[in-house]
Amino acid sequence: MTVSAEARPGKARERTCIGCRKRCSPADLLRMTVSGGLVLPDPAHRAPGRGAHLHPVAECLDLAVRRKAFPRAFRAQGPLDVTAVREYVAQRDRQEAVQTAANRPSAAV
Numbered sequence: 889m890t891v892s893a894e895a896r897p898g899k900a901r902e903r904t905c906i907g908c909r910k911r912c913s914p915a916d917l918l919r920m921t922v923s924g925g926l927v928l929p930d931p932a933h934r935a936p937g938r939g940a941h942l943h944p945v946a947e948c949l950d951l952a953v954r955r956k957a958f959p960r961a962f963r964a965q966g967p968l969d970v971t972a973v974r975e976y977v978a979q980r981d982r983q984e985a986v987q988t989a990a991n992r993p994s995a996a997v
Contacts, residue, residue: 903941906957907948917941918976922962926969929976938962942973944980949973 902911919930919939930939940961942948952958958968
């Protein structure tokens with residue numbers, strides 16, 4: 889029988905970022921899965937299969953690539969293509985930059 893998080897109020901769920909190795913709530917991390925040698929982002933946390941988690945920032949992605957963490961996390965043989973995750977992270981960074989600029993007060997006086 890599987891016990892849900894609601895049934896264990898004292899135990900908070902945590903996952904480890906495969907880039908920086910810090911533990912965080914799953915809501916703060918991007919879940920990824922593998923399909924046919926491609927690492928695919930799963931922001932809804934619903935895709936089937938083995939998942940790995942990463943902070944959705946370029947620094948953690950670069951660390952994970954440099955450390956060759958993707959094949960190890962997915963228990964896969966050989967290199968994996970992380971292009972889709974890299975594009976997702978870049979798009980998210982652009983969206984955050986636009987939101988930051990829109991929330992910044994005008995410098996004009």
